[in-house]
Ligand SMILES: Cc1cc2nc3c(=O)[nH]c(=O)nc-3n(C[C@H](O)[C@H](O)[C@H](O)COP(=O)(O)OP(=O)(O)OC[C@H]3O[C@@H](n4cnc5c(N)ncnc54)[C@H](O)[C@@H]3O)c2cc1C
Ligand SMILES: Cc1cc2nc3c(=O)[nH]c(=O)nc-3n(C[C@H](O)[C@H](O)[C@H](O)COP(=O)(O)O)c2cc1C
């Protein structure tokens with residue numbers, strides 16, 4: 035094996051795992067539609083065994099083989115919604131490359147094999163009473179179920195949704211339906227950069243009493259929130275992405291470095307994450 | 317019911333299906349009951365703590381994957397206190413995979429990990445030998461023999477030498493391991509490979525090069541299994557690209573007494589229990605009462621063919 039190039043030691047399994055909480059199941063496609071020019075909403079009929087999930091958790095999808103696309107590894111996808119009564123699971127995804135390209139070809143009635151639910155979801159700490167969600171791109175999909183959870187907990191919620199262009203803003207009505215105050219920013223309007231967002235967020239801290247940040251979808255936004263959070267003593271969480279192979283914690287493919295009491299440590303995004311403490315991300 | 321048991325030296329496995337090192341861990345217990353497996357094989361560990369390689373650590377290529385995980389290790393102490401006790405709850409024998417920088421280090425480490433609860437040691441000799449300009453032990457018969465010989469005098473546990481497909485001296489390395497006292501061979505580890513993104517011109521692995529595994533590796537490791545099974549009298553355990561019951565049958569027919577399943581578990585985490593069920597069914601359909609009946613039964617029409625030109 036090649037010599038190690040990185041100074042950070044890797045994580046290994048910690049607590050003894052719970053038995054048989056992860057399932058591999060075949061699901062039928064109930065609906066599959068375009069949300070805009072880039073994103074598709076996939077609705078699956080799913081058995082109860084996989085519907086006990088938390089906002090922020092994800093599934094590992096076995097994208098089909100098609101004439102054009104031959105994905106081999108599974109693709110991680112956040113839960114967009116999960117409904118036990120209806121036996122439904124949805125994913126909102128961007129058609130990007132080989133795997134999502136193949137996924138986009140699925141039609142109603144087709145079968146998709148999924149593994150999950152996987153990873154650690156968001157935790158809304160009891161002291162967090164006035165959350166702010168900041169989502170960009172695919173991050174909107176990951177934060178949607180968290181908005182629903184905030185509504186369930188009757189927490190007043192503000193959400194900043196960011197996208198390249200107005201037509202790529204998704205889920206704003208969904209966020210509003212959960213009672214959130216929604217602020218949209220886009221690159222084309224020129225108000226999505228950190229120079230514009232920082233005063234906007236600091237204004238919200240003053241006017242709304244924001245006491246927690248939740249974010250997903252942009253490293254730039256995450257860094258900005260780490261700074262604002264450090265300045266104002268506001269904590270929060272971030273959902274991260276990393277290339278994966280197994281998705282369940284066996285292979286150590288998906289590590290990223292984090293700050294812990296005893297120094298930097300590599301943690302597995304699929305296992306210790308994908309949701310992490312905002313300030314721990316290096 | 318067909319008899320699935322197989323013997324690897326002194327160890328009796330209830331079936332010939334076990335995981336490959338680095339593609340299995342405690343977390344799989346959340347998917348199925350690990351006791352259905354013939355054995356448990358853990359990710360390679362080193363004596364001291366060690367970091368892995370830079371990301372991306374994996375990428376897919378047509379019908380296979382590359383990995384450059386490296387051997388991130390929490391060290392022997394952590395492993396003995398946490399991992400070994402976890403597997404004590406199971407009947408399946410625990411095989412632990414170890415690696416070191418020199419033959420002497422291998423021997424000292426083997427002694428340290430020879431504790432109750434460990435049934436065998438798999439020797440990962442696909443790592444660089446600091447005493448041979450960083451060339452992997454498994455590349456040559458000499459260093460392979462040295463490692464196994466020194467370990468043999470340091471532990472009474474069965475030693476499984478895991479060979480590499482990167483050598484041109486497969487048979488010589490296999491025979492050196494046997495002569496030095498190995499109890500079994502595992503054929504094989506990943507094959508050194510590389511992938512480049514043509515659009516960006518960038519290497520697709522953070523470590524530039526990595527090991528090829530999955531279906532595309534199978535013809536090579538199946539050939540190694542066949543070569544080794546004919547060249548040594550110790551058991552050979554096949555490994556490389558197994559995902560279907562036909563793959564398992566091919567390895568058994570080539571001469572393997574058991575097989576390891578790696579990458580397929582990433583694609584479908586329930587692969588191993590499925591293969592065990594399907595193997596039993598397949599034996600029954602063929603009217604066979606045991607796996608033994610298949611092992612090494614490959615039908616070579618004409619011996620001369622194996623010597624014929626293949627280039
Ligand atoms: C926990 C988690 C949740 C996610 N949730 C969503 C979601 O809800 N909606 C959505 O649109 N996308 C989501 N993503 C990103 C999504 O997994 C990638 O867009 C997808 O894997 C791209 O695959 P591809 O074959 O189309 O692209 P390709 O570029 O062809 O992929 C090549 C390889 O790189 C990997 N890869 C590429 N981009 C990413 C990425 N951003 N993260 C991880 N691996 C990547 C692929 O899995 C594949 O193995 C999530 C990622 C993670 C880790
Ligand atoms: C992600 C990954 C990590 C691996 N780690 C190890 C390891 O630590 N030690 C080892 O001996 N082999 C390791 N291997 C090699 C496998 O054990 C196996 O030999 C190889 O993948 C071929 O089998 P497969 O095609 O069924 O995966 C690893 C393979 C993969 C894919």
Ligand code: FES
Nearest residue numbers: 281283285286304
């Ligand atoms: S993807 Fe295998 S450990 Fe995270």
